[in-house]
Amino acid sequence: MKKKIAVLLGGTSSEREISIRSGNYIVQSLLKSGFNVHAIDTYNYSITDLKKEKFDKVYIALHGKGGEDGSIQGVLEYLKIPYTGSGIMASAISIDKFRTKLLWKSHNLPIIPDVYIKKNAIPLNTYAIKQILKLKFPVLVKPNNQGSSIGITLVSSAKELSKGINLAANYNDDILIEQFIIGKEYTVSILNQKTLPIINISTRNSFYDYNAKYKSSSTEYLCPSKLNIKQEKKLNEIAISAWNILGCKGCGRIDVILDHENKFWLLEVNTIPGMTNRSLVPIAAKEAGISFDKLVLLILNINNKNF
Missing domain, CATH: 3.30.470.20 (ATP-grasp fold, B domain)
Structure with a gap:
């Protein structure tokens, strides 16, 4: 009997489009290898149904939040369904x-020198500004938990900082400012x-x-x-x-x-x-x-x- 595989793709993160592309390549490959494989977009699917539908294993092709952050891994652990990739803690970290x-x-x-700030600390106080200015410009301003370089700005001077920080804050409450190497x-x-x-x-x-x-x-x-x-x-x-x-x-x-x-x-x-x-x-x-x-x-x- 063919093993029944669920390929989880899509989801709700800003990397949804890329995840769908990745997942579809994986689905086609597993079909060629003879598996009973199903593409499941988690955007409109209840993960607990995986148990009801008797899937043998889950191939996680979800990128970003909801896929790489340990949350889906936690649900699959609870359902006792084997899955690909890292576990809950490693994913979350x-x-x-x-x-x-x-x-x-x-x-x-x-590791590259950086300054970590939180969205609720904007506008920045004098201490935070001093810490950032200790970095050598240019710097990269990035959301702390986004992938695919989404929400990242290359900032060449202190005058441009606010724009980069505000963009990153649209994607995450935690923001990382790194010296650009x-x-x-x-x-x-x-x-x-x-x-x-x-x-x-x-x-x-x-x-x-x-x-x-x-x-x-x-x-x-x-x-x-x-x-x-x-x-x-x-x-x-x-x-x-x-x-x-x-x-x-x-x-x-x-x-x-x-x-x-x-x-x-x-x-x-x-x-x-x-x-x-x-x-x-x-x-x-x-x-x-x-x-x-x-x-x-x-x-x-x-x-x-x-x-």
């Missing part, structure tokens, strides 16, 4: 950029505690923003990354440490930047990476000789060898 960085900092991993961006995909080939992301934009990720045809993904052996070893060590410190499982990505002094800086973690034709994990897997269909099966079967 990983979507929170500020708390993720606190954990990384406690283990002496390289000029350098080359890399991403390390992790599959079942092992790293895949590193990708160098090259964009003509000021940084790897939403447009560069999903719309621009000029963005390039170099895999192999052209890092030397020593650099690759160092970056893989940093990525695995960052992943394990958060308690992540399954498949995900660690994003970093290499500055002009050849120092790596951690940017963020992605516990439910995109799975479209432009997505980074499938590109890295292909370089490692893993087809998209095999990748989907590997993710489905992690921590469930007999599935």
Whole structure:
């Protein structure tokens, strides 16, 4: 009898459109692999019905709030339905950029200098302004728990700060202001505690923003990354440490930047990476000789060898 799989996609987050695209690629792949698979948009679906409909496992393709923040994982744990990816705590921490960085900092991993503020503290008091001005401009102003570079502003001077903070506050009550590091961006995909080939992301934009990720045809993904052996070893060590410190499982990505002094800086973690034709994990897997269909099966079967 075919295993019955629910692919959760869509949802209510600002990354809904990307989630639908990822989910549909996964559905088509699982159909080819012979599963009884159903695409379920959580926007208009009661998750408790998964138990009633006797699904054997859930493949989570939800990005952002409601998918990567531990909430859906908590419901699935309660329903006792196996699911892909990281658990409740790792998901909840990983979507929170500020708390993720606190954990990384406690283990002496390289994090970018930042200032954390709350929406209810706007307009900012003198102390907060002084802390921000200690950072070197330009800075990135970002919502604390958004993905896909949504709501992020590159701010070049103190005069532009308010605009960036107000935009970020539209997406989240917690806002992170980070020093902008000029350098080359890399991403390390992790599959079942092992790293895949590193990708160098090259964009003509000021940084790897939403447009560069999903719309621009000029963005390039170099895999192999052209890092030397020593650099690759160092970056893989940093990525695995960052992943394990958060308690992540399954498949995900660690994003970093290499500055002009050849120092790596951690940017963020992605516990439910995109799975479209432009997505980074499938590109890295292909370089490692893993087809998209095999990748989907590997993710489905992690921590469930007999599935």
